[in-house]
Amino acid sequence: MLAAPNPRFLAGLCLVALASRIAAEDSEQRGPQKPITLRQSGGFTIGGKIIHNPSNPNMTLSCDHGYVEYFTPWTPRKTSIVMWHSSSTQTFQNRWDGGEGFKDMFLRRDYPVYLWEGPRVGRANWACSPTSYAPDYRDQGNFVAWNFGPVFKEWWPDVQFPTASEYAWQQATNSRYVEYDSEASLNLETDAAAIAADSGKLGEDIVYLTNSASGCAPR
Numbered sequence: 001m002l003a004a005p006n007p008r009f010l011a012g013l014c015l016v017a018l019a020s021r022i023a024a025e026d027s028e029q030r031g032p033q034k035p036i037t038l039r040q041s042g043g044f045t046i047g048g049k050i051i052h053n054p055s056n057p058n059m060t061l062s063c064d065h066g067y068v069e070y071f072t073p074w075t076p077r078k079t080s081i082v083m084w085h086s087s088s089t090q091t092f093q094n095r096w097d098g099g100e101g102f103k104d105m106f107l108r109r110d111y112p113v114y115l116w117e118g119p120r121v122g123r124a125n126w127a128c129s130p131t132s133y134a135p136d137y138r139d140q141g142n143f144v145a146w147n148f149g150p151v152f153k154e155w156w157p158d159v160q161f162p163t164a165s166e167y168a169w170q171q172a173t174n175s176r177y178v179e180y181d182s183e184a185s186l187n188l189e190t191d192a193a194a195i196a197a198d199s200g201k202l203g204e205d206i207v208y209l210t211n212s213a214s215g216c217a218p219r
């Protein structure tokens with residue numbers, strides 16, 4: 001199932017290494033930092049389709065588009081960083097101890113940052129096909145799936161998560177979106193991400209920084 005990694009995927013891996021190094025530097029030197037100066041910020045939808053009501057073709061639904069929130073530094077570098085997490089953009093916005101997330105780390109270093117939400121999740125949640133949601137008791141499953149520890153609230157000794165903070169844990173589990181991790185949904189997300197990349201609206205040199213199930217999609 002693993003195809004040969006394509007250049008974009010490799011770029012993603014390198015960026016993860018760079019991001020870890022930046023994270024280490026930042027935690028060593030907290031305190032006053034270079035301000036973040038933006039030229040502009042905003043958002044837009046991209047991709048998707050318009051489907052027609054079979055019993056009245058005049059009635060349509062615009063659906064399956066992705067959503068992008070963008071932040072452009074005052075003096076932007078050429079390389080854009082598109083941050084794509086399958087479960088929530090929040091994972092890039094802050095550390096769970098409230099510290100600086102990758103979004104601000106890269107903005108501070110003048111990279112244009114794009115927070116991507118694929119079709120059907122987050123701010124792009126109009127689906128062209130039926131979806132279903134049924135409450136499921138998955139907080140404990142989140143803990144293990146995110147590899148915080150072998151069983152709920154049994155933290156691995158070296159996690160960076162603020163393990164003593166019930167508030168932080170609640171934030172993390174609350175931030176998760178409802179996801180549709182089927183192959184069809186991953187293909188849909190990938191197609192929309194490709195359309196976004198080709199649109200020119202994310203810049204010319206683009207690195208997709210993926211995490212969790214979104215890392216399955218760009219292949």
Ligand SMILES: *[C@@H]1O[C@H](CO)[C@@H](O)[C@H](O)[C@H]1NC(C)=O
Nearest residue numbers: 053054055056057058059060
């Ligand atoms: C759809 O719109 C066309 C053009 O306005 C109109 O002639 C037609 O009656 C409409 N169809 C329905 C089912 O409302």
